[in-house]
Amino acid sequence: MSSIHVCSLSRLPETVRKTGARSLITLINQGTPVRRPQEISPERHLLVSMSDITVEMEGHILPSEEHVGALLAFVQKWDRAAPLLIHCWAGVSRSTAAAFITACALNPGKRESEIAEDLRRNSPTATPNAKLVGLADRVLDRQGRMIAAIETIGRGKECLEGVPFKLDF
Numbered sequence: 001m002s003s004i005h006v007c008s009l010s011r012l013p014e015t016v017r018k019t020g021a022r023s024l025i026t027l028i029n030q031g032t033p034v035r036r037p038q039e040i041s042p043e044r045h046l047l048v049s050m051s052d053i054t055v056e057m058e059g060h061i062l063p064s065e066e067h068v069g070a071l072l073a074f075v076q077k078w079d080r081a082a083p084l085l086i087h088c089w090a091g092v093s094r095s096t097a098a099a100f101i102t103a104c105a106l107n108p109g110k111r112e113s114e115i116a117e118d119l120r121r122n123s124p125t126a127t128p129n130a131k132l133v134g135l136a137d138r139v140l141d142r143q144g145r146m147i148a149a150i151e152t153i154g155r156g157k158e159c160l161e162g163v164p165f166k167l168d169f
Contacts, residue, residue: 002080007164008091021085027094054131091162097128116149
């Protein structure tokens with residue numbers, strides 16, 4: 001069964017080892033050093049430089065349709081032979097948004113609300129970045145259903161770092 005795993009930067013090496021992930025998506029502030037684990041080949045690693053913000057802020061990179069396009073292009077090429085790992089700094093916002101977006105894109109027949117409920121069940125701390133989700137909703141032509149699904153599950157529990165989790169297909 002294909003699965004998407006989510007973790008923080010600090011848990012990246014151990015999560016790759018534990019899950020057997022061979023594809024990796026990094027969503028992190030520009031300039032943040034990230035060492036790609038040796039188990040992940042360079043062509044199976046997508047690095048998306050963006051800040052964890054929802055409105056423009058000086059000195060930060062606001063998520064854009066280009067970022068969503070890069071994410072969707074990468075996950076469409078994922079062969080699902082081994083798990084996909086998505087991480088950001090804390091494993092709470094950008095990475096959980098990307099996991100939700102990936103699950104929606106690769107499961108067009110599954111309701112967005114079901115995917116969001118799975119996300120919440122597997123991660124009490126997940127608080128998907130609303131800007132990323134909104135952009136993906138438009139790109140995937142989900143007519144606001146992705147946005148509504150994330151609003152319904154609400155903000156996750158406060159934390160400094162999320163606990164690694166997985167979403168099954």
